[in-house]
Amino acid sequence: MFSDDASIVLKKVHHLLLVRDPYDWVLARARFFLSDNFEAELDHLKNGNAPIDAILNMMIFGIHQKVPALWDIYTHNCVSWLGTSAQIIKYEELAGHCRNIAAPEAETYFRDLFAKCGMDHLPEDWRERVEIGSDRKKSGTARENLKSDGGAADIPDELPDIQKKLVDYAAPGLRTLLGYA
Numbered sequence: 001m002f003s004d005d006a007s008i009v010l011k012k013v014h015h016l017l018l019v020r021d022p023y024d025w026v027l028a029r030a031r032f033f034l035s036d037n038f039e040a041e042l043d044h045l046k047n048g049n050a051p052i053d054a055i056l057n058m059m060i061f062g063i064h065q066k067v068p069a070l071w072d073i074y075t076h077n078c079v080s081w082l083g084t085s086a087q088i089i090k091y092e093e094l095a096g097h098c099r100n101i102a103a104p105e106a107e108t109y110f111r112d113l114f115a116k117c118g119m120d121h122l123p124e125d126w127r128e129r130v131e132i133g134s135d136r137k138k139s140g141t142a143r144e145n146l147k148s149d150g151g152a153a154d155i156p157d158e159l160p161d162i163q164k165k166l167v168d169y170a171a172p173g174l175r176t177l178l179g180y181a
Helices: 004-009 022-034 052-061 070-077 091-099 104-116 126-133 161-170
Strands: 016-019 087-090
Touching: 016 091, 022 052, 022 070, 022 161, 052 070, 052 161, 070 161, 087 091, 087 104, 091 104, 104 126
Parallel strands: 016 087
Antiparallel strands: none
16 A cells, blocks of 8 residues: 555565456456455345445445445555556456466566566576466455355456446546556
8 A cells, every 4th residue: 555654665675566457356346245255344235135236336436434445445556656666567467478378478578577576587487386376276366266155146247338437437547547448
């Protein structure tokens, strides 16, 4: 989170920020909140107690005094770091190169990524390391690993048009600033 203390602590480190398209982030956050993996004082929203479109809006605008809005999360964890030495890494690009690890483009991508981490060269076993680290079977938050009786399976694969407009209303210019629009 962007703060005076974080700025001081991170001054001499290689600072990378993983960002996700806000449209996809809303969906992923909703799936996670409705899953059994998520524990908070929000169980009353699970099991179809609230309509999915309302859940998506809650992910965008927050829940008063319970859950921060998309704008707050992106502002304090991403946008406020822009223009500093922090390097932005797009989740979608990283995931795509992990899925296509044998492609020459993946080697170029990871060589650049490792350089941003201060590593001069790729380790001999870099592909194996990336495959192990990106194994979705070992992820507690990968969509297919979320356990849910709470309605997470009802979240659409693509954000509906009205919620896209609401994201753009709630955080105008965010997707453009991050290179998604």
